[in-house]
Amino acid sequence: MKKHINVVAAVINNDQNEILCALRSSVMALPNLWEFPGGKIEEGESHEIALVREIQEELGVHIKVGDKVEDTYYEYDTFTIQLTSYLARITAGDLKATEHAELKWVTINHLDELNWAPADIPAVEELKKLFEVKKVL
Structure with missing residues (x-):
């Protein structure tokens, strides 16, 4: 039987409507693929608490977790x-890549140019839909 992992990811956006994308390093599982940063949910943690902890550990920033994507x-x-991915905003701290090979701010229109980890692709597609709705409003 395959191991099952429950993971949360932060779709962090900034005031320029860019999304923070993280490139998995060559020593990580699924190397050199892009993802939304985050990590495993520890036993007893809510999604929000796990996400805040993981982003603090991986990126050195505090976030406010928003709606599920x-x-x-x-x-x-x-x-x-x-x-499970959630919208998020940085509330304090300076971004640093402690585990990833690269961090990059990307506009919604350019997300498709990155080579995404397969599990992150549905969130990318949902973000494009959400952005289209906002442009229309």
């Missing part, structure tokens, strides 16, 4: 993942 189940070769 997407909830995705994905089966990789050696494990399965339940990835």
Whole structure:
């Protein structure tokens, strides 16, 4: 039986309507693929608490967690993942990549140019839909 992992991810946006994208390092599982930063939910943690903790550990910033973007189940070769992504804003701190090879602010229109980890793709698609709705309003 494959290992199952419950993960949360932060879709962090800034005042220029750019999204923070993180490139997985060559030593991580799924190397050199882009993702929304986040990590595993520890036992007893809520999604929000896990996300705040993971972003503090990985990026050195505090965030405010907003609405859910997407909830995705994905089966990789050696494990399965339940990835729940949330909108978020940085409230304090300076971004630093402690685990990722690169951090990049990307506009919604350019998200498709990145080579995403498969489990993150549904969130990318949902963001494009959300952005289209906002442009129309």
